[in-house]
Amino acid sequence: MPSLTDPLPHDPLGESPRVIGHYVGEENGPLVVAIGGIHGNEPAGVAALEQLFELLREEPLINPGFTFRGELLALRGNLEALRSGRRYIDTDLNRIWRHVVRGVDDSYPTVEARELDGMLAAIDNALVDSPVAEIVLLDLHTTTATGGVFSITGDDAPSLSLAAELGVPVIKGMLSGLQGTTLSYFRSGQYDLERPCRAVTFEAGGHTDPVSVDRALAATVNLLRSVGCVRDEDVSTHHEETLRTSNPGVPPVLELVYVHRLPAGGRHGFVMRPGYLNFQKINAGEILAEDADGPIAAPCAGYLLMPLYQNQGDEGFFIVQRYEGSASY
Ligand SMILES: [Zn+2]
The missing domain is CATH 3.40.630.10 (Zn peptidases)
Structure with a gap:
């Protein structure tokens, strides 16, 4: 391989x-x-x-x-x-x-x-x-x-x-x-x-x-x-x-509810708090990251997605929630 x-x-x-x-x-x-x-x-x-x-x-x-x-x-x-x-x-x-x-x-x-x-x-x-x-x-x-x-x-x-x-x-x-x-x-x-x-x-x-x-x-x-x-x-x-077997316990359909965008041309000092995983459950108000203005709290509860732990990227993190609509798609 x-x-x-x-x-x-x-x-x-x-x-x-x-x-x-x-x-x-x-x-x-x-x-x-x-x-x-x-x-x-x-x-x-x-x-x-x-x-x-x-x-x-x-x-x-x-x-x-x-x-x-x-x-x-x-x-x-x-x-x-x-x-x-x-x-x-x-x-x-x-x-x-x-x-x-x-x-x-x-x-x-x-x-x-x-x-x-x-x-x-x-x-x-x-x-x-x-x-x-x-x-x-x-x-x-x-x-x-x-x-x-x-x-x-x-x-x-x-x-x-x-x-x-x-x-x-x-x-x-x-x-x-x-x-x-x-x-x-x-x-x-x-x-x-x-x-x-x-x-x-x-x-x-x-x-x-x-x-x-x-x-x-x-x-x-x-x-x-x-x-x-x-x-x-x-x-x-x-x-x-x-x-x-790769995502035990994660709902089959989820919906994007929030994107933390970084300013164009600079990250404004954005640093994700260490240790977050994809699909980790988070609470509203939980401090997820910091930037030049101070702590960044989750605006809502949900599952965290794609927390940014690399130098390049335009989004700091995403929050998704279980999709409550019809599951018949
Ligand atoms: Zn990619």
């Missing part, structure tokens, strides 16, 4: 540094675009997709009846930031999808604008003369605090049911809490106006937890099964267990 600290493999499958692999099944179906490393300090998704392509190569040898419907395109996100192990170089690649300008010339305002164009070019390339009728985007991430394994998607029923199929808690309402994400770009139909597109973000756990790679792999396999690329009988049930 590749370790999380291995350097980027050079051309591991005869593809480009951008493309981990492009698997074309023998039957028509959706195009699943799986992206790892949109944040350069989150290599677990990349490692998981590399392992998946190893498995896809071996599968027909050990399981002669194996078939694949549709296509899987696996990409590395922020190549430059992955090389240096940083979240980003100039700006957060997962916050700049609001104003995407394609192929004007070769000059880009930021490293990340170039990376974004590189990803879209790889997807364009996969779609040339392709019969696929639907695009499904899976964006693989990890977090600084341990314990957070969940999925994020839009609040419409098809997206929520797809996210639920991954087998981890689904957080509603994150799309309106985060602007300019990869998820929102693909969901809004800006990439491809003709084909329907669903998109899900999967948070696999801590950045350096080796199990994050296993979870990202399990979630990708679950997604391939739920969109019909692979059949139930070809998927091992240990993928289900890997995910279902």
Whole structure:
């Protein structure tokens, strides 16, 4: 198994540094675009997709009846930031999808604008003369605090049911809490106006937890099964267990209720209090962090999500609560 600290493999499958692999099944179906490393300090998704392509190569040898419907395109996100192990170089690649300008010339305002164009070019390339009728985007991430394994998607029923199929808690309402994400770009139909597109973000756990790679792999396999690329009988049930045991006691559907945003261009001295975990229960008024103005208290009770324990990032923490609406999505 590749370790999380291995350097980027050079051309591991005869593809480009951008493309981990492009698997074309023998039957028509959706195009699943799986992206790892949109944040350069989150290599677990990349490692998981590399392992998946190893498995896809071996599968027909050990399981002669194996078939694949549709296509899987696996990409590395922020190549430059992955090389240096940083979240980003100039700006957060997962916050700049609001104003995407394609192929004007070769000059880009930021490293990340170039990376974004590189990803879209790889997807364009996969779609040339392709019969696929639907695009499904899976964006693989990890977090600084341990314990957070969940999925994020839009609040419409098809997206929520797809996210639920991954087998981890689904957080509603994150799309309106985060602007300019990869998820929102693909969901809004800006990439491809003709084909329907669903998109899900999967948070696999801590950045350096080796199990994050296993979870990202399990979630990708679950997604391939739920969109019909692979059949139930070809998927091992240990993928289900890997995910279902990762968040004991956390409700299956939760809703974003609060985001503690940091001021643009500076953190105003924000420091999270040590020891907080993803999905840790917190009380209203509990002091979670400090900044230059003093202590920062939780405005409401709930479960803490993505407390910021790294130097780069635009949000200090998120609070989610059990979703009390209809569970039938
Ligand atoms: Zn991330």
